[in-house]
Amino acid sequence: MNQPLSKTGTMLKVLLKRDWLKLIFWLLGLLAFAASGVGKMEVAASPATASTMYTMFVKNPAMIGLFGTTPIKSPAAYSLGPIFGQTMTLITAITFAIISIIYVINRTRKEEDDGIAELFRSYSIGKLANTTAVVLELMALHLIIAFALALSIQAQNVTGLNDWHSNLLFACSTSAQGLLWGMFTLFFAQVFPDATGAKGATFGLLGLFYILRMGTDVSAVHAGWFNPLAWSYLGFPYAKSFENWLGVVLALLLAGVLLLLAYLLEMKRDIGAGYLPEGRGRAQAKKSLLSLPGLVLSLQKKMIFAWLVAFFVLGLVYGSMFGQMDEFINSNPTVKQIFVGDATAHKAIVGNFMVTLFSILSILVAAFAVILLSRMTTEERKNRQEQLYALPVSRAKVYWTYVILALVASLFAQFLTAVGIYIEQKSMENPLTFAEIIQPALVWVVGIVFVLALLSLLIAFLPRAVGLIWGYVGFLLFMTYLGRLLDLPQWLEKLNIYDYLPKMPVEQMAWTPVLTILLLSAGLMTVAYMGYRKRDLIGG
Known part of the structure; x- marks a missing residue:
């Protein structure tokens, strides 16, 4: 069709009808993971343990590599808020990212591989309608999660975690990562010839960024701004005077650029195809494929x-x-x-x-x-x-x-x-x-x-x-x-x-x-x- 976004609203309704139960399950699960321990953590992060917690989490390079860094420079300032921000921001962002990667790949490239997208295209539906519907649903999901997460932490009224600005920064920092990695997935879904390759490339990039941030967190924190995954916690939620929204802004801007590139690539490729060539394979199958274990392992x-x-x-x-x-x-x-x-x-x-x-x-x-x-x-x-x-x-x-x-x-x-x-x-x-x-x-x-x-x-x-x-x-x-x-x-x-x-x-x-x-x-x-x-x- 000449109108690539035609019937986007129709496709969005179809997606919501298919996914509403799954989306509710994800929403509740992600909220439970990120916010359920707030009240319980107050006991562990008492003033009596502040010095020990500071030594083990802020000064110990091994724990920084696992949990991320914090700008707090004194044990007295390392209270519940900074502890929660350091230990929870990175892992929550990664969790949101994984959910987005799986969802986007299943609703875009995998449906092409399974022939479902071809059935949709047989109707008068724009070429970008399904992709746009997936993006809108993903944006809505993370927008709801962001506000629900901030509200759920705020509602618990725990000292140190009851500042609305800090709670909103934490929620938006992690949700922005979910949207960003959904767009990374969408981009790779256009480049690779199948869903497996696209998913593997996206998870591989996520793993690479995780490893790179381990080095920068320990030795050069400012270099982490070149790492999109590090944007999740370099806004330093709950660190008061160190808080900033730059990581959220950068994540949203990069997500927009990746979406635009994905649109351009999808408009120029055939359904089921990719820009990287598929392997030609062997002229004759290996003898190992004649056995079931060999076949399963080969696949x-x-x-x-x-x-x-x-x-x-x-x-x-x-x-x-x-x-x-x-x-x-x-x-x-x-x-x-x-x-x-x-x-x-x-x-x-x-x-x-x-x-x-x-x-x-x-x-x-x-x-x-x-x-x-x-x-x-x-x-x-x-x-x-x-x-x-x-x-x-x-x-x-x-x-x-x-x-x-x-x-x-x-x-x-x-x-x-x-x-x-x-x-x-x-x-x-x-x-x-x-x-x-x-x-x-x-x-x-x-x-x-x-x-x-x-x-x-x-x-x-x-x-x-x-x-x-x-x-x-x-x-x-x-x-x-x-x-x-x-x-x-x-x-x-x-x-x-x-x-x-x-x-x-x-x-x-x-x-x-x-x-x-x-x-x-x-x-x-x-x-x-x-x-x-x-x-x-x-x-x-």
Whole structure:
């Protein structure tokens, strides 16, 4: 059509009708993640603990690398507001960004790959109508989230977090990142030939910016202004005289530029095509494709390789933090007073950092494993599993192939992360041995196995609702990230599978809970197999 925006309103109504329940779920979930711990954090951030909190979060380069930086220069000023701003802004922005990336790719490029967009184009609908409708829905979502988040924090009336300007800055800084990364996704959706490539490129860029900001936060904070992800917290919400809206403005401006570029690119390309050429492939298939494991691995090998490289690089990056902790301990007499001596300080700080580090990394590995195993139902919805079962292939072989691939890949990812940490921290004054790193790393794999067991149950009994597993992964992230800072109910903590694992090296190895969780996971996977074997296949 000559009018590229024709019927945008109609497409927006269709999207809202399809997504209203999902949008409400996202809104409530994001609010719960970002605002639910405000009142509880007041207990942890008391004046009595201000000096210790300041030393551990503001002066410790390892914690700055994890949580972000703050301009506060004295323990007396490091109250609840600055603590909340430093620990919550970056992780909330990343959460909003991930939601936007997944949503935009599913409603744009993935629908092209599935042939849905072609059906829409067969009617008198403008070429940019669907894209514009997605953008409008995304803008509305983040605008509502911004005001709802600010209001929810304000309504709790917690001292230090009851300034409307600060609450609005925090909410707008994080929501602007959600919109920005939605536009990054839209841009890459035009460039790459399929949804998988576009999503991988966007997540790869997000990961790269995260790693770059770790370096600038520790050594050159002002250089962070060249990093779009750092704009989320360089406005320093709750830091009073340091607060500014420049990060929000820059994020919105860059989002507008990316949207304009995406429009220009989409107008000039054919539906289902991209600007990067697709690989031509081999003239003859490999013999490995004649087996089911070989076929499944071949379909996911590029994604697996990219994730494994990312985990190894993350290991290298976090490994460099150990050397900075040596300097931090040696140059900070307050730390030595808290832990009584250099050796005790080193052991305590490094040990607690490893617990925090591996708990967060294990959730990322769990997300990787969930993506791998979820591919099983993705293939079902696209009616591809029917083609497999037309051949002499058993349900057992299909089910266990996907499960074993997810288990092995997650184990290998955790191993590579530990290798990266070991290689980079060898230059420390007191380097850790490989055994001291790999043992606590592998303990967290037990929790990943349990997450996969829960997902296998969903695949077997609720195959159309496998997305519910992301709610539990988000819950694990919330509990791991803020659980130790908040005085949460005991029953809520018990829902966290990581709560049962020994926190090595701070705690001693405890085989009873580890073996119990492994046996329980194996039992759940077996029950799931029995359910999968008896159910009908789902289709699109």
